[in-house]
Amino acid sequence: MTGTSPSDFAKRLDKTADDTEALLGRLLADDILPDEIARPKRLMDAMRYSSLNGGKRLRPFLVVESAAVFGVPREAALLAGAALECIHCYSLIHDDLPAMDNSDLRRGRPTLHKKTDDATAILAGDGLLTLAFDIITRDEIHRDANVRLLLTRALARCAGIGGMVGGQMLDLAGEGRFGDREPVDVARLQQMKTGALLRYGCIAGAILGQATPAEYQALDDYGRALGEAFQIADDLLDVEGDAAALGKPSGQDAAMGKTTFVTQLGIEGARQRVRDLLARADSAVSIFGDRAAVLQAAARFVAERKN
Amino acid sequence: MTGTSPSDFAKRLDKTADDTEALLGRLLADDILPDEIARPKRLMDAMRYSSLNGGKRLRPFLVVESAAVFGVPREAALLAGAALECIHCYSLIHDDLPAMDNSDLRRGRPTLHKKTDDATAILAGDGLLTLAFDIITRDEIHRDANVRLLLTRALARCAGIGGMVGGQMLDLAGEGRFGDREPVDVARLQQMKTGALLRYGCIAGAILGQATPAEYQALDDYGRALGEAFQIADDLLDVEGDAAALGKPSGQDAAMGKTTFVTQLGIEGARQRVRDLLARADSAVSIFGDRAAVLQAAARFVAERKN
Numbered sequence: 001m002t003g004t005s006p007s008d009f010a011k012r013l014d015k016t017a018d019d020t021e022a023l024l025g026r027l028l029a030d031d032i033l034p035d036e037i038a039r040p041k042r043l044m045d046a047m048r049y050s051s052l053n054g055g056k057r058l059r060p061f062l063v064v065e066s067a068a069v070f071g072v073p074r075e076a077a078l079l080a081g082a083a084l085e086c087i088h089c090y091s092l093i094h095d096d097l098p099a100m101d102n103s104d105l106r107r108g109r110p111t112l113h114k115k116t117d118d119a120t121a122i123l124a125g126d127g128l129l130t131l132a133f134d135i136i137t138r139d140e141i142h143r144d145a146n147v148r149l150l151l152t153r154a155l156a157r158c159a160g161i162g163g164m165v166g167g168q169m170l171d172l173a174g175e176g177r178f179g180d181r182e183p184v185d186v187a188r189l190q191q192m193k194t195g196a197l198l199r200y201g202c203i204a205g206a207i208l209g210q211a212t213p214a215e216y217q218a219l220d221d222y223g224r225a226l227g228e229a230f231q232i233a234d235d236l237l238d239v240e241g242d243a244a245a246l247g248k249p250s251g252q253d254a255a256m257g258k259t260t261f262v263t264q265l266g267i268e269g270a271r272q273r274v275r276d277l278l279a280r281a282d283s284a285v286s287i288f289g290d291r292a293a294v295l296q297a298a299a300r301f302v303a304e305r306k307n
Numbered sequence: 308m309t310g311t312s313p314s315d316f317a318k319r320l321d322k323t324a325d326d327t328e329a330l331l332g333r334l335l336a337d338d339i340l341p342d343e344i345a346r347p348k349r350l351m352d353a354m355r356y357s358s359l360n361g362g363k364r365l366r367p368f369l370v371v372e373s374a375a376v377f378g379v380p381r382e383a384a385l386l387a388g389a390a391l392e393c394i395h396c397y398s399l400i401h402d403d404l405p406a407m408d409n410s411d412l413r414r415g416r417p418t419l420h421k422k423t424d425d426a427t428a429i430l431a432g433d434g435l436l437t438l439a440f441d442i443i444t445r446d447e448i449h450r451d452a453n454v455r456l457l458l459t460r461a462l463a464r465c466a467g468i469g470g471m472v473g474g475q476m477l478d479l480a481g482e483g484r485f486g487d488r489e490p491v492d493v494a495r496l497q498q499m500k501t502g503a504l505l506r507y508g509c510i511a512g513a514i515l516g517q518a519t520p521a522e523y524q525a526l527d528d529y530g531r532a533l534g535e536a537f538q539i540a541d542d543l544l545d546v547e548g549d550a551a552a553l554g555k556p557s558g559q560d561a562a563m564g565k566t567t568f569v570t571q572l573g574i575e576g577a578r579q580r581v582r583d584l585l586a587r588a589d590s591a592v593s594i595f596g597d598r599a600a601v602l603q604a605a606a607r608f609v610a611e612r613k614n
């Protein structure tokens with residue numbers, strides 16, 4: 001493997017974050033859609049507040065870098081990444097609502113419903129979720145309609161009841177929100193709740209690149225390993241992290257008595273599991289040779305991140 | 308025009324409602340998706356509660372009958388209709404939430420959040436919205452991927468910020484939910500909030516039938532007229548209707564001081580406007596000759612309904 005230095009990697013990540021921010025800004029501009037009906041400003045402002053606020057843009061980065069393995073034009077991958085980011089941002093808005101996780105802060109700023117009100121937050125989430133499916137079908141993403149359809153259907157599956165939405169429901173049930181605390185399979189829950197969108201980032205690149213079945217499987221395996229490593233790192237940060245770097249209080253999981261990878265495996269066990277997953281992610285994409293270097297660096301970044 | 312007798316029409320409407328109910332039951336069965344991840348039962352139960360509860364299934368009926376003009380296979384139209392109905396049902400769940408319209412009853416039964424809780428209702432709505440985009444992309448809807456993409460994108464546009472979600476935001480603003488009561492253009496608001504999905508039912512048939520531009524325009528015009536007639540009839544029912552037949556209290560709009568077609572046009576003016584819209588709907592689809600009879604009967608049914 002050629003290797004990608006940490007500073008090269010950081011530059012690539014920043015560049016994609018900047019490009020994604022600019023693209024989302026255009027997609028959420030008041031007048032961008034070719035539609036005779038103007039969109040209500042309050043709703044657009046709310047959607048912009050929650051999606052134009054920086055962040056690492058890890059999910060679009062995974063789309064861009066998985067697609068780059070196949071030489072897919074960057075603009076196409078960025079557009080698919082923006083659709084995925086709309087789904088991610090909607091899920092944060094709805095998860096933060098008083099009826100759900102009741103969070104006041106997100107990335108060090110008031111959550112959308114604190115900044116506005118619950119009704120606006122519900123509708124802004126619905127709007128971003130729907131906009132994602134508008135974006136992912138656009139002609140500029142790929143000339144082949146079948147490719148765009150595959151991207152669209154995979155997005156619905158990863159975001160839906162067998163993916164992110166289903167995982168969120170399992171998470172609430174595990175917290176005892178609907179009566180007795182239900183037993184939790186942490187790996188399965190997180191594979192759905194946070195893993196499914198990260199995995200989508202990777203398989204979207206494979207779909208865009210019209211990968212062979214073996215190449216698709218490699219990115220699928222990589223995405224699953226990265227997704228689990230991401231969540232374990234998150235659980236470790238909740239125990240070991242620093243509130244300032246996180247932009248939210250640490251120790252929340254323990255305070256709520258949540259079952260996490262750390263409560264199941266212990267700190268050392270969780271760290272070992274991250275190392276195993278990193279090796280699995282590395283190995284999965286090794287079939288791409290040198291072209292896998294950035295993806296391998298991305299897995300290390302995810303596993304070792306501090307916020 | 309051949310004409311369709313009221314009893315023939317009622318039978319056709321019932322048949323499509325029954326077929327839609329059965330199809331949604333299969334689409335929302337616990338094991339129907341080819342997915343290794345089972346879906347959480349609580350979420351599926353909530354989605355079934357809110358979508359398998361009868362109703363006239365007017366939107367799927369419009370898809371089926373618009374598609375029938377072009378000889379589209381009924382099964383394909385029903386599937387597109389089921390996707391549209393998922394969007395409609397999600398919107399009712401979210402609109403009923405305490406943070407939105409705070410409704411306890413829907414079709415004479417407790418609303419989903421009263422039956423369960425707000426978190427489950429938010430997630431069930433998100434799940435139905437996402438499932439709609441899974442369904443609308445399916446191969447069985449049309450062999451041509453471009454047709455399925457057009458259906459998908461139009462659904463996102465009609466349901467999104469320039470359509471239903473945007474209309475709901477304008478409606479809340481008009482109620483004074485975000486400070487001063489904002490001035491309301493009732494026709495524009497309702498064209499977005501309720502009209503966009505009804506219109507989708509009609510243009511979906513045109514897309515499925517690979518209509519010529521003139522045929523598409525005819526169904527688009529018909530759908531817009533029918534959508535406005537639907538809403539004026541709704542406003543008239545709120546003033547004149549019977550709570551038992553409506554399944555909810557009447558007089559709610561007046562009690563809230565809402566601007567409606569009736570407050571803008573008066574009762575007689577509103578009735579005249581419905582007659583004008585009926586004539587416009589009839590005329591729009593007259594290019595289809597005898598094949599337009601059921602659509603013309605549907606417009607009359609919408610304008611004259613009692614609940």
